[in-house]
Amino acid sequence: MRYETLEFKKYDEVMYRYEHSSGLNCIVIPKKGYYKKHATFSTHYGSVDNKFIIPGDSEPTKVPDGIAHFLEHKLFEQKDGSVMDKFAALGSRPNAFTSFTQTVYLFSCTDLFKENFELLLNFVQNPYITEESVEREKGIIGQEINMYRDDPGWRVTFNLLDAFYKKHPVKKDIAGSIESIANITRDTLYKCYETFYHPSNMVITVVGDVDREEVFEQVERNIEAGESHGEIKRIYPEEGNELHKAYVEQNMPVPTPLFYMGFKDGNYKLEGPEIIKYELAVKLLISMMIGRSSELYGELYDKGLINSSFESDFTIENSYAYSMLGGESVNPRAVQESLVREIKKLRNDGLKPETFDRLLKASKGRFLRQMNSVESIARSFINLYFKGVTLFDYLDVYDKMNFDYITEVFDKHFDIDRMALSVVKGMDKQQLS
Amino acid sequence: MTDTARSQENLNKLFEVNGITVYNIKSRRFKTNTINIFFQDNLNKNTVALNALFPSVLRRGTHKLPTLKDINLYLEELYGAVFDCGVGKKGERQIIHFYFEYLSDKYANAEKSNFEGALEFLLDIIYRPALKDGSFNPQYVEQEKTNLKMLIESRTNDKVQYSMERCYELMCREEPFGLYEYGTAGQIEVITAEELYKHYKEKVTTLPADIFITGELDESDMEYLKNRVGSIDRGVTKGLTTGIVKKYIDKVEYFEDKMDVTQGKLSLGFRTNITPKEDDYYALMVYSGILGGGMHSKLFQNVREKAGLAYYIFAGLEKFKGLMIIGSGIEFKEKDHAKDLIMEQLEAIRAGKISDYEFEATIKSLETGIHSLKDSQLQVVDFNFSQLVSQTHDTFEGILAKIRRVTKQDVINVTGKIQLDTVYFLTSQEAEAV
Numbered sequence: 001m002r003y004e005t006l007e008f009k010k011y012d013e014v015m016y017r018y019e020h021s022s023g024l025n026c027i028v029i030p031k032k033g034y035y036k037k038h039a040t041f042s043t044h045y046g047s048v049d050n051k052f053i054i055p056g057d058s059e060p061t062k063v064p065d066g067i068a069h070f071l072e073h074k075l076f077e078q079k080d081g082s083v084m085d086k087f088a089a090l091g092s093r094p095n096a097f098t099s100f101t102q103t104v105y106l107f108s109c110t111d112l113f114k115e116n117f118e119l120l121l122n123f124v125q126n127p128y129i130t131e132e133s134v135e136r137e138k139g140i141i142g143q144e145i146n147m148y149r150d151d152p153g154w155r156v157t158f159n160l161l162d163a164f165y166k167k168h169p170v171k172k173d174i175a176g177s178i179e180s181i182a183n184i185t186r187d188t189l190y191k192c193y194e195t196f197y198h199p200s201n202m203v204i205t206v207v208g209d210v211d212r213e214e215v216f217e218q219v220e221r222n223i224e225a226g227e228s229h230g231e232i233k234r235i236y237p238e239e240g241n242e243l244h245k246a247y248v249e250q251n252m253p254v255p256t257p258l259f260y261m262g263f264k265d266g267n268y269k270l271e272g273p274e275i276i277k278y279e280l281a282v283k284l285l286i287s288m289m290i291g292r293s294s295e296l297y298g299e300l301y302d303k304g305l306i307n308s309s310f311e312s313d314f315t316i317e318n319s320y321a322y323s324m325l326g327g328e329s330v331n332p333r334a335v336q337e338s339l340v341r342e343i344k345k346l347r348n349d350g351l352k353p354e355t356f357d358r359l360l361k362a363s364k365g366r367f368l369r370q371m372n373s374v375e376s377i378a379r380s381f382i383n384l385y386f387k388g389v390t391l392f393d394y395l396d397v398y399d400k401m402n403f404d405y406i407t408e409v410f411d412k413h414f415d416i417d418r419m420a421l422s423v424v425k426g427m428d429k430q431q432l433s
Numbered sequence: 434m435t436d437t438a439r440s441q442e443n444l445n446k447l448f449e450v451n452g453i454t455v456y457n458i459k460s461r462r463f464k465t466n467t468i469n470i471f472f473q474d475n476l477n478k479n480t481v482a483l484n485a486l487f488p489s490v491l492r493r494g495t496h497k498l499p500t501l502k503d504i505n506l507y508l509e510e511l512y513g514a515v516f517d518c519g520v521g522k523k524g525e526r527q528i529i530h531f532y533f534e535y536l537s538d539k540y541a542n543a544e545k546s547n548f549e550g551a552l553e554f555l556l557d558i559i560y561r562p563a564l565k566d567g568s569f570n571p572q573y574v575e576q577e578k579t580n581l582k583m584l585i586e587s588r589t590n591d592k593v594q595y596s597m598e599r600c601y602e603l604m605c606r607e608e609p610f611g612l613y614e615y616g617t618a619g620q621i622e623v624i625t626a627e628e629l630y631k632h633y634k635e636k637v638t639t640l641p642a643d644i645f646i647t648g649e650l651d652e653s654d655m656e657y658l659k660n661r662v663g664s665i666d667r668g669v670t671k672g673l674t675t676g677i678v679k680k681y682i683d684k685v686e687y688f689e690d691k692m693d694v695t696q697g698k699l700s701l702g703f704r705t706n707i708t709p710k711e712d713d714y715y716a717l718m719v720y721s722g723i724l725g726g727g728m729h730s731k732l733f734q735n736v737r738e739k740a741g742l743a744y745y746i747f748a749g750l751e752k753f754k755g756l757m758i759i760g761s762g763i764e765f766k767e768k769d770h771a772k773d774l775i776m777e778q779l780e781a782i783r784a785g786k787i788s789d790y791e792f793e794a795t796i797k798s799l800e801t802g803i804h805s806l807k808d809s810q811l812q813v814v815d816f817n818f819s820q821l822v823s824q825t826h827d828t829f830e831g832i833l834a835k836i837r838r839v840t841k842q843d844v845i846n847v848t849g850k851i852q853l854d855t856v857y858f859l860t861s862q863e864a865e866a867v
Contacts, residue, residue, distance in 0.1 A: 011464075011540065033462045035804040082738070088729035089790060091797025110804035111797075136741070143744040146695040147762060152590055253693045255586035293505035301501060302572075307580045328583060358509050365512025365536045372463045374808065 001216050008392055013371060015392060018216040022225040023200030027385075028212040029377055037113045037208035038374040039106060041124045044203075044386040045196035046101040047174040048236065048319070054195050055230035063192060064183040065169065066141070066176015069098040071189050073137055074129050075105070083123040092116045100170050101317050103196075104382055108375070113210060114218065121204075121222040127193050131186045138181055145175050156258045156424040159248040160324060163420035164264040166244040167237035170320050198229050203385050207374040236319040241266040241418060248422045257425035259332035260324045261339070264418040268321035273393045275316055276384065280363070280397055281409040282314040282323060287359045288351060289342055290325065296342050305335050318387070323413065332423045343414050351410060353403045364398045442807070443828070444817045447655075450663045452670025453642045458813055459649055465534050466548070466648030468555055469814050472529040472640040473822065475674050476522060476609040480632070482616025484527050486624060487633040488518040489577040493570070494563030495554070507554070511547065512536040518558070522614040523822045524753025525676030529640075531555055532811075537648060548654045552661060559637055560665060569633075574626040582618040589692065592859060593745070596698035597760045600857035601751070603688045604702040608677060610754045638668045643821060645814045678755035679706045682852045689858045696744065697765045698859040701775060703757040705750070706850040709823040713850075715835040716843035717750065720851075721757055722795035723787060723844065724748045724778060729794035731778040732759065742771045753823055757851065765860050772856065783848040787841050799836050803829055 003018040016028040047069060051062045076083050076096070087094040092109035105124050109116045148154045158173060165171040175181075206215050243264055270278055290296045290312070300306045309327035329335050370376040381391045447455045474484055498504045508514045514535040521528045533555045535547055563570060589595050598613070605611035615621075650658065682704055707717045725732040725748025737743045746761040763771045781787075806812040807829060820826050827835075 031462070034808050036808045082728075084728040085790075088727060088794045088798065091794065091801045093727070093798075093801065108801075108805065110801050139741060140744070143696065143762070143764075147744060150592060150694050150696060254590060256583045258590075291505075293502055293509055295502070298500065298502045302576065304576060304579055307583060328587065358506070362509035362513030365514070365541070368464045368536060368540055369513070369515075369534070372465060372810070 001213055001220070003212070003216055006392065008395060011368065011371070011395065013392065015390065016212045016216075018219065020199060020219055020223050020225070022198075022223055023228060024202055024204065024219075024223055025385075026204040026216060026219045027206070027381065027390075028210065028215050029205070029207045029381070030210065030212065031208050031374055031377075034209050034374060035110045036108050036374050037110070037116075037206070037210055038108045038378050039113075039117055039120055039204070039206045040104050040378050040382055041106070041120050041204050042102050042104040042202060042382050042385075043196050044101065044201050045103050045192070046099050047172065047176075048100045048169045048317075049196070049234055050169050051235040052195065053233040053235070054191070055232060060235055061191065063188055064176065065172050065180040066174070067184055067188065067192055068103055068196075069175045070137065070141060070181060070184050071192055072096050072098045072103050072105075073141060074133065074189060075124060075127055077128060077133055078123055078126065079128040083119065086119055087116065090116050090119070094120070098174055100174065102382060102386060106378070113208075114214070117206070117215070117218055118222065121219070124197070125222075125224060127190070127197075129186050129189050134184065134186050134189065138184070141175055141181055142178050145173065145178060145181075148173065148175065152252050152254045152258050152424045155250055155252065156260050156326070156422050157324070159250055159424070160260040160262060160420060160422035161322075163245045163248045163422055164243060164262075164322055165239060165320070168239045168320055169236070170317075171244075195229075195232055198226065199223050200228055201232065203382065205378050205381055207377045207381075234319075239320070243418055243420050246420050248420070250424050251427050252424050254424055254426055256328045256330060257332055257423055258326070259329055259335070259421060259423045260326035261332070261336050261419065261421040262322050262324040263413055263415060264420065265316070265321035265323065265413050267412050268316050268318065270316070272388045273397055275387050276389055276394060277397050277401065277405070278409060279314055279316050280394070280401060281406050282413050283312075284356065284359050284363060284401075284406060285351075285410050285413070286312045286314070286323065286325065287363070288355050289346065290339060291359065293358075296338060300335060300338060305329055305331055305338070332421060336419070336421050340416055340419070343416065346410070351403075351407060356403050356406055360398065360401055367394055367398070442813075448659060451665065451667035452639075453644060453662055453665065453667070455644045455658065455662060456646070456817065457650060458645065458647045458810075458817070460647055460810070461649065463648070463810055464537055464540055465810070466537055466551075467646070467810050467814065468533045468551055469645040469818075470531040470555060470559065471643045471645075471818055472636065473673060474527045474529070474636065474640050474671075476525045476527045476612050476614075478609075478612055481527060481612050481614065482620035483624060483629060483632045484529060484636065485520045485615040486574075486577060486581055486621060487629055487636070488520065488529055488531070489581060490569050490573050490629065491558050491562050491633075492516075492518050493573045493577070495557040496561045496563060497557060499563035511550070512541050514551070516554070516558070520614050522610075522612075523819060524751070525609040526673065526753070526822055527614055528822075529636075531559060534810075546651065546654055548650065549657050552658065556661065556665070568630040569626045571626040574624075574629055578621050578624065581615060581621050585613070585615050585618050585621070588613075592692075592694060592696075592698055593760065593762065596700050596857065596859045597758050599690065599859070600688075600700035600702045600758060600855055601756065603857060604686070604756075604855035605754070610676065610756075635668075638666065639671045641670050641673065643818060645818065647810045647814065676754060678708045680704050680854075682854045685853050686855045687858075688855065689860060691860055691862050694859065694861050697763050697768060697861070699761045699763055699768060699771055700857045700859075701759040701772070701853060702855040702857070703759075704852045704854050705755045705757050705847075706852070707755055707847065709752045709825045713843065713847050714752070715832075716839045716847045718799060718836060719792075719795055719839045720782065720844045720847050721748050721750050722799055723782060723791050725759055726795060727798050729791060729798065731781060731791065732761075732775065735778055736761070736771065736774050740774055742767050742774060746775075768858055768860075776853075779848070779851070782844065785841070785845050787844060792841055792844075796836060796839075800833060803833055
């Protein structure tokens, strides 16, 4: 059994990588002394992949919105019943989720790892979808869509994406809509499965106190090599850098308005560690401007314009990038205006190197802290993997991050013409009457 | 086996002084260390809001770090240390929790241990807050009143959580447990800075406190810890009452709220009449697991999977107060149908219809759940603190052994004690009353 070992001695971490003949990678990150063993089997296939050219075809295939998530649901049904029951009999907790760019199947167990892992490898590779079960699933997913419709936090997020994007499918709910899922058929599900669930488009991670060689041997035995399909061409609409809308508002029964604001970013065409370097830079800049130790945060907090629910994030994928900042506020417009003023001020006065140094140190500490949790390690790892980066590349990026680069990214990302605001708030009294 | 890496991870009681008990859980697995300080008080309608508010004001500043900004600068310098505080409830106790997590010295290139500074910071937060004219800064108090009122009013944003809490609160509206741990917006509104300061001074000097430290302490850390905790100015420690658990129900009550929602939430609240100190508590854990503790459970299999009536459905225990709740998300028109089918599942267990699969998957799932807690420092601390609150003094292994001894007959035996008390339905403005 041949595999690659990458050691990070200073941090007491190590990673083993084994490559299966199909092109599939299996990564083991050992956590000695941990009780939980956490495994994932993921495909580089999410809600944004709704138009693509199947390897060997000449014409693009267009599929209904929400199909990746629908397929995730369907894989849990097997010829001999629900795979959930088999995991439950082993006392483990299987789960799955679909994001914009991935579908992840996972379990966490404290006993019988081999049996659980075998189940995971087998069910993801053996779809059993009937027409009758597809129809039944439409009802269940319809309920899920309704649940998200009632969730103001979910709405305020997707409304901001709608403000950013005119056409890009990232603006659409991951589960699709009642109308779009009505068009999903058994045949389309199989077509998507055959296209995106080839081992070469997938990755396996195992985090916990496991025997790596046993894990790799199990992968070797259980993965159907199949012939390689070649590259899947994913087609995303030409989006341009302009906003779709600068402001979106929705009325929902919330006691305090919820808001997200952010910047649509056209600088997503990066490769490998450059991606996380850019990501880290944007996150540091957000902290420098409006993080908890900033003048602006203190001022807004004192004025009652933000509270401890205020948070921020930055997302970068190969066809889009954006930042999001928000929480609850009685006056989201005022928060936006203050941030705009701060950006203009910093453009004039310049960023402070000592603030950068301190926040870089804090960020690195919080990165190491996340290594305490097997789930966090796995989640972050998969999120980066399909971008061609590993979690541990961050350690190098932290060492190389510098103030000049930060200054450069500041000018690139925080473009006020690409700033949008999304607000969810209760009805005004006048509207009610 | 790797048990040597974990063998030291048991709870060690270090010492007790002036009503403060200090514990250590040694561990080398984690990249961080934590310090947790818990105060407990009786849940009481006259003090619940005051207890919720004072930690929010304390977090605003200490005598050395008088603003939020100063505190955050300090945390960032310490490699992004994390500080938080808040309130919760366990049965009829209100819990006030202060939390600090910092990178272990090994990864922080520290020349000397960061423990002293961390403990000093947390004790400063509690005992040496930023003051103005000998009392809390009125500006901080007003701002935190506003934030807390907002938090209370935003409860309804999370309908899944809210519908279950609301069910319990209606069910226990005449008992302390029926109080929301943050109080009401009306109670918060009328609190003055002077009143709050006086209340705070009394509480931090008289409420019983427990300190849990995770990570390794060397000799000098230990000496510092003893001296520092011993020097805290404390009064006479208050004795707390034990909550009421047993209650006989003669009539099921029904409540309904209407909100702008597209999915109904049906919650059923039960009295189990069993405390964690009783032998049949472990059979109750298994009972609740068979009924609604995961995908193997009767509720999930029959109400969600077979009948397709619920998007989600589960049962859970509030062990301190001896309650059980069933939470579910359903279509408005299915309320009665869903309730009947839920009650059929309880009846099936009472009648002894428990398959080997249901029973064994439940035991396995409880084992997984308990072992999993051990991989989180916060959950290890919460587990051990909960043992103090319920006065059970169990270890992870002790609980596992007791669960493994439970038989199907033990499970059937507890069904006689469990009574439906309250049915709560969160529905839409438009849904027709059936």
